[in-house]
Amino acid sequence: xxxxxxxxxxxxxxxxxxxxxxxxxxxxxxxxxxxxxxxxxxxxxxxxxxxxxxxxxxxxxxxxxxxxxxxxxxxxxxxxxxxxxxxxxxxxxxxxxxxxxxxxxxxxxxxxxxxxxxxxxxxxxxxxxxxxxxxxxxxxxxxxxxxxxxxxxxxxxxxxxxxxxxxxxxxxxxxxxxxxxxxxxxxxxxxxxxxxxxxxxxxxxxxxxxxxxxxxxxxxxxxxxxxxxxxxxxxxxxxxxxxxxxxxxxxxxxxxxxxxxxxxxxxxxxxxxxxxxxxxxxxxxxxxxx
Amino acid sequence: xxxxxxxxxxxxxxxxxxxxxxxxxxxxxxxxxxxxxxxxxxxxxxxxxxxxxxxxxxxxxxxxxxxxxxxxxxxxxxxxxxxxxxxxxxxxxxxxxxxxxxxxxxxxxxxxxxxxxxxxxxxxxxxxxxxxxxxxxxxxxxxxxxxxxxxxxxxxxxxxxxxxxxxxxxxxxxxxxxxxxxxxxxxxxxxxxxxxxxxxxxxxxxxxxxxxxxxxxxxxxxxxxxxxxxxxxxxxxxxxxxxxxxxxxxxxxxxxxxxxxxxxxxxxxxxxxxxxxxxxxxxxxxxxxxxxxxxxxxxxxxxxxxxxxxx
Amino acid sequence: xxxxxxxxxxxxxxxxxxxxxxxxxxxxxxxxxxxxxxxxxxxxxxxxxxxxxxxxxxxxxxxxxxxxxxxxxxxxxxxxxxxxxxxxxxxxxxxxxxxxxxxxxxxxxxxxxxxxxxxxxxxxxxxxxxxxxxxxxxxxxxxxxxxxxxxxxxxxxxxxxxxxxxxxxxxxxxxxxxxxxxxxxxxxxxxxxxxxxxxxxxxxxxxxxxxxxxxxxxxxxxxxxxxxxxxxxxxxxxxxx
Numbered sequence: 001x002x003x004x005x006x007x008x009x010x011x012x013x014x015x016x017x018x019x020x021x022x023x024x025x026x027x028x029x030x031x032x033x034x035x036x037x038x039x040x041x042x043x044x045x046x047x048x049x050x051x052x053x054x055x056x057x058x059x060x061x062x063x064x065x066x067x068x069x070x071x072x073x074x075x076x077x078x079x080x081x082x083x084x085x086x087x088x089x090x091x092x093x094x095x096x097x098x099x100x101x102x103x104x105x106x107x108x109x110x111x112x113x114x115x116x117x118x119x120x121x122x123x124x125x126x127x128x129x130x131x132x133x134x135x136x137x138x139x140x141x142x143x144x145x146x147x148x149x150x151x152x153x154x155x156x157x158x159x160x161x162x163x164x165x166x167x168x169x170x171x172x173x174x175x176x177x178x179x180x181x182x183x184x185x186x187x188x189x190x191x192x193x194x195x196x197x198x199x200x201x202x203x204x205x206x207x208x209x210x211x212x213x214x215x216x217x218x219x220x221x222x223x224x225x226x227x228x229x230x231x232x233x234x235x236x237x238x239x240x241x242x243x244x245x246x247x248x249x250x251x252x253x254x255x256x257x258x259x260x261x262x263x264x265x266x267x268x269x270x271x272x273x274x275x276x277x278x279x280x281x282x283x284x285x286x287x288x289x290x
Numbered sequence: 291x292x293x294x295x296x297x298x299x300x301x302x303x304x305x306x307x308x309x310x311x312x313x314x315x316x317x318x319x320x321x322x323x324x325x326x327x328x329x330x331x332x333x334x335x336x337x338x339x340x341x342x343x344x345x346x347x348x349x350x351x352x353x354x355x356x357x358x359x360x361x362x363x364x365x366x367x368x369x370x371x372x373x374x375x376x377x378x379x380x381x382x383x384x385x386x387x388x389x390x391x392x393x394x395x396x397x398x399x400x401x402x403x404x405x406x407x408x409x410x411x412x413x414x415x416x417x418x419x420x421x422x423x424x425x426x427x428x429x430x431x432x433x434x435x436x437x438x439x440x441x442x443x444x445x446x447x448x449x450x451x452x453x454x455x456x457x458x459x460x461x462x463x464x465x466x467x468x469x470x471x472x473x474x475x476x477x478x479x480x481x482x483x484x485x486x487x488x489x490x491x492x493x494x495x496x497x498x499x500x501x502x503x504x505x506x507x508x509x510x511x512x513x514x515x516x517x518x519x520x521x522x523x524x525x526x527x528x529x530x531x532x533x534x535x536x537x538x539x540x541x542x543x544x545x546x547x548x549x550x551x552x553x554x555x556x557x558x559x560x561x562x563x564x565x566x567x568x569x570x571x572x573x574x575x576x577x578x579x580x581x582x583x584x585x586x587x588x589x590x591x592x593x594x595x596x597x598x599x600x601x
Numbered sequence: 602x603x604x605x606x607x608x609x610x611x612x613x614x615x616x617x618x619x620x621x622x623x624x625x626x627x628x629x630x631x632x633x634x635x636x637x638x639x640x641x642x643x644x645x646x647x648x649x650x651x652x653x654x655x656x657x658x659x660x661x662x663x664x665x666x667x668x669x670x671x672x673x674x675x676x677x678x679x680x681x682x683x684x685x686x687x688x689x690x691x692x693x694x695x696x697x698x699x700x701x702x703x704x705x706x707x708x709x710x711x712x713x714x715x716x717x718x719x720x721x722x723x724x725x726x727x728x729x730x731x732x733x734x735x736x737x738x739x740x741x742x743x744x745x746x747x748x749x750x751x752x753x754x755x756x757x758x759x760x761x762x763x764x765x766x767x768x769x770x771x772x773x774x775x776x777x778x779x780x781x782x783x784x785x786x787x788x789x790x791x792x793x794x795x796x797x798x799x800x801x802x803x804x805x806x807x808x809x810x811x812x813x814x815x816x817x818x819x820x821x822x823x824x825x826x827x828x829x830x831x832x833x834x835x836x837x838x839x840x841x842x
Contacts (some may be wrong), residue, residue: 038401089585098347101404102539105349109532112576116570118512178467224528228412231405266427270416280398280406469707476704479693486653486687487759488709490678544695 005140010261011254012140019150019252020215022157022246023208024226025233027201027251030160032231034177035194037086041104043226044111045202048126049075049209050218051115052253057126064126065152072203079202080195082107087191108223115220123217131214149211154246156204161242163200173197177240225269232276251275297463301456308452313445321448323498327557328451329509333530334537334549336505337457341535342543343471344498345478346395350407351534353414354384354503356525358510363424363520366432373450373512380511381504386505392496399481408531415526429521432514447516454512458505462546465501474498506534529573533557536580542592551591604666605682605762605794606631613660614647614818621647624661629638629763629796634789636809636826637798640839644818645798646688649765653685654678665763679709680760686769688798690752692740694771698751699723699736705759723758730754730784746777753784763794770801778804806830814838 024046031037052071053064090100130144164170172188174195212218233252237244252272260268311324333351341347346458348354358380365379367372391407398406419427438446465471476484477491485491514520540553556576565570587594602735607629622644639645650656652663654675663671670678684705693701702723727733732750735743740751749769752830756764766785770778782804789795799805805812806826814822815828816838822829829835 038405040405085585098345098400099584099588100438101347101401102535105535106577106581106584109528110574110581111573113570113577117574221528224412228409228437232409235402235405264420266419267416270413273412273416276409277406277413280402280409281394472704473708475695476693479695480691481757482655483687483691483693484704485675486655486679486685487705487755488676489704490674490676490708492674 005069005183006261007258008140011258012137013116013146014254014257015250016142016146016150016253017257019153019246020208020249021145021153021212021229021233021253022249023149023153023204023211025230025237025245025249026156026160026242027204028230029237029240029242029245030173030204031198031201032234033237034173034178035197037083037198038101039104039193039198040068040101040200040227040231041108041111042201042205042230043223044108045079045205046209046212046226047115047218047220047223048111050213050222051119051209051220052206053210053213054124054126054218057083057128058124061127063128064210064214065128065148065207068207071210072079072207075206076199076203078199079205080199081197082202083198087194108227112220112223119220119222121219123219124213125217126213128214145214149215152211153208153249156207157242157246158205158221164242167205169193169196227280228269228273228276232272232279235276236279297460301460303457308449311448311452315427317370318442318444321444321563323558325444325448325451326561327554328448329416329457329513330537330553330557331455331508331531331550332458332505333534334541334553335455335462335546336502336509338538338543338546338549339462339465339505339533340498340502342538342548343465343474343478344495346495346499347404347535348391348407348502348532349404349409349535350391351407351506352526352528352530353407353411354506355419355510355513355530356418357384357387357414358507358521359520359525360418361507362511363430363432366514367430370435371528373515377450377454377508377511381508384507385504388499388501388506389496391503392499395495395499396424407575411526411531415522417565418526419522425520427522429519429524430514431519432517434515434518443515447512450512454508457552458508459546461501461505462549463500463523466546470494470497532573532576532580533560536576539580540583540590542590543588544589545592548590548592555591604631605629605792606666607683607763607794607796608664609652609661609783610664611650611661611747612651612658612663614644614651614656615659616644619627621818622651625815625818625820626661627813627820627823629794631794632789633706634785634792634808635794635796636805636812637796637814637815638800638805638812641809642817643838644814645814647818648815649685649767649796649798652681653765679705679759679834682760683765684709684759684761685764685765686756687778688766688768688771690740690748691732692743692748692751692755694740697737697739698727698728698732698743701740701755702726702758706757709759726754726757729787730757731780740799746773746780749773749777749781750784753781757788761793764788765796765798767768767798768800769797770799782808827836 028042031039049068053067054200056062056067057064084101086100090103130148133144134141135144164174172193176190176193229252232262233245233248237248252275255275256271259271333355337348337351361380361383362376365376391410394406395403405492424430434443473489473494476489477494481491513525537552537556538549540556541550542548560572560576563575583590609625609627612622613627619782625648637645647656657794661671665683666767667680670681683779687738693704699720703719706719707723724733724736727736730750730753732747732754740748743751753769764826770781778801785795797808809826812824812829813820814835821834821838822832
């Protein structure tokens with residue numbers, strides 16, 4: 001049965017979800033879109049961020065999102081280290097594409113299984129004052145646990161956009177993807193720039209993981225649900241376009257939310273992968289492609 | 291010709307050996323574990339025909355495997371079809387899916403192809419989860435018909451898997467030595483140059499995806515009778531996808547023996563680890579070994595043996 | 602009879618809103634040494650990608666030896682005798698130099714016979730081009746000039762009637778340029794029609810019997826090397842107004 005209320009609720013929830021999806025995908029837009037590094041393990045780092053937030057929350061009662069922010073330097077270092085291994089093993093030898101892909105696939109698997117070994121396969125959730133509350137916005141009930149991640153996601157998108165367009169390192173990252181000569185003229189070392197970008201990508205992943213665990217409980221294998229989502233969003237958003245990422249994330253969020261409301265939640269995951277397949281087959285350069 | 295004859299003889303010997311083993315009636319667990327290892331020989335070999343020879347990395351191995359398994363479930367539910375029919379049908383349906391992803395290679399190269407196969411796997415899993423006739427998300431219990439050959443289903447399935455493994459490896463062996471194999475190798479190195487040198491790249495890719503899909507479906511078709519209870523999450527298990535690429539990567543992707551070595555080593559290690567340690571830990575080992583190999587020994591064990599001093 | 606005549610008629614190619622080739626026509630005669638020049642981005646590479654079949658066309662016709670090849674896939678054009686070499690060499694890196702040549706011998710030259718014969722023939726080609734000492738090394742171990750020679754040798758193994766040489770000399774020393782030119786002259790003497798795309802003017806002028814100049818996707822001049830040198834439109838295109 002169709003009802004306008006249901007539709008309005010689904011759309012609002014979808015938009016909020018989209019803001020969060022943008023946060024999850026930013027790292028991929030950066031590393032895959034701009035650097036051509038196919039970090040398929042990105043969602044595993046997201047879940048690692050979720051568990052870090054969960055661990056601090058359950059042991060010390062720290063706010064999950066605050067924890068996520070505090071832990072970003074740590075994940076930045078982790079990301080930079082992963083890129084160094086990747087660079088030394090694959091990029092420098094010029095055989096990055098396939099073996100590099102397998103490398104990240106193996107990394108995803110290692111992170112996931114390590115989490116299973118440490119925390120088991122039960123659902124884990126966090127506690128924070130805003131979880132479970134809901135406010136009324138123009139006749140539509142909005143869960144605060146969705147609203148906060150949405151706001152943080154928007155802030156992250158804006159911050160990354162400003163970083164890429166206004167700072168020296170941000171512009172250097174963009175230059176890496178487009179014009180190596182310009183980069184050399186700027187006096188920047190591409191490997192160093194890519195290390196920084198990769199570190200930022202992983203830091204963003206960990207923070208979005210903290211958002212994830214406030215929205216819904218996680219298990220180690222939750223990362224698999226996000227592989228399709230993040231790559232669908234990155235491809236749809238036009239690989240490397242930060243604004244495009246946000247728009248694509250909201251489209252996906254709304255599509256999933258509508259699907260879940262009107263056809264049942266078991267179909268919603270297929271939406272993202274279906275959109276991804278379609279995007280890949282029809283327009284590999286995305287909606288806002290270069 | 292001598293070498294082909296020799297290969298045939300070896301294949302026959304392995305099959306006869308398998309039948310003998312099955313009639314030996316050692317501890318049933320041996321057949322149970324052996325089945326899994328052999329199944330991985332088929333899966334790894336099938337993956338390698340596309341991934342190793344043609345250079346197209348398939349992350350959706352589980353989808354092809356599961357499609358074979360679910361084709362079998364459908365035929366069992368609908369017609370009580372006999373095992374050989376299940377295997378053939380499972381292979382054909384997965385082969386058809388393989389042909390489909392073959393056409394994807396027209397637009398999607400490298401990484402994009404891999405991501406698409408992963409996406410395909412999730413879409414298929416969702417479809418199966420919402421298809422109640424084959425059990426939906428809850429899964430389905432399969433009843434084995436009575437009185438099989440060798441007096442026991444596990445022994446029968448083990449023998450069947452011996453035959454399938456031999457068949458799969460033989461197919462890979464033949465492809466590798468033929469002009470098809472050389473063409474695939476050329477397109478793996480450079481698709482553009484291969485096409486310009488007269489290699490019909492599309493046709494060869496379609497061939498590789500179809501054969502690879504067929505063999506993966508074949509590997510999955512006996513699965514329902516092996517486990518007797520199938521749910522989407524077990525048939526679409528990501529472990530298949532990881533093992534399917536880890537085994538050839540560890541063994542070596544350029545020759546038929548690589549996936550066999552990888553499957554036997556890694557498969558056996560996992561079977562032993564599952565019993566003695568825990569199934570989670572053995573998966574961790576797979577992941578670590580995989581990453582270690584792609585970083586340190588890009589040409590796998592075969593490469594290590596061939597050039598002990600490295601480059 | 603000498604073959605290899607290529608007729609291109611009103612060839613158009615667009616990328617999105619950008620027109621890379623705008624109704625280009627040319628007629629390369631059998632056995633001719635034909636030069637194709639133009640500033641960067643003038644559409645030279647796009648043109649040969651369309652002729653070799655790497656790109657589809659948005660209009661116009663391509664005929665080879667009187668047969669319309671506009672719509673057939675690249676590998677079939679190769680089998681008919683339209684063979685190109687790449688500006689940036691694309692060797693089969695997992696194979697030895699010799700094996701690199703066996704692929705076109707097997708696939709394009711229709712010699713899907715005994716491998717031993719292919720290997721012997723590949724060795725012959727390597728000898729004529731002066732690469733026989735490297736037959737059993739992998740391309741990764743080759744120098745720049747050897748890489749270019751491999752690219753040409755592999756194209757020769759495809760038994761071309763028309764060879765399109767895409768900047769085979771970029772980045773080489775003048776002695777090395779002469780080396781490659783000698784090879785191309787020799788191929789032409791055997792009756793192979795050759796289209797040379799080149800930035801090194803000295804080489805194109807010496808090699809070509811006839812030259813066409815592309816600018817912004819359109820031919821702006823055509824003639825003998827001497828006529829081209831004196832053409833003011835060409836000067837403008839290269840040096841700006």
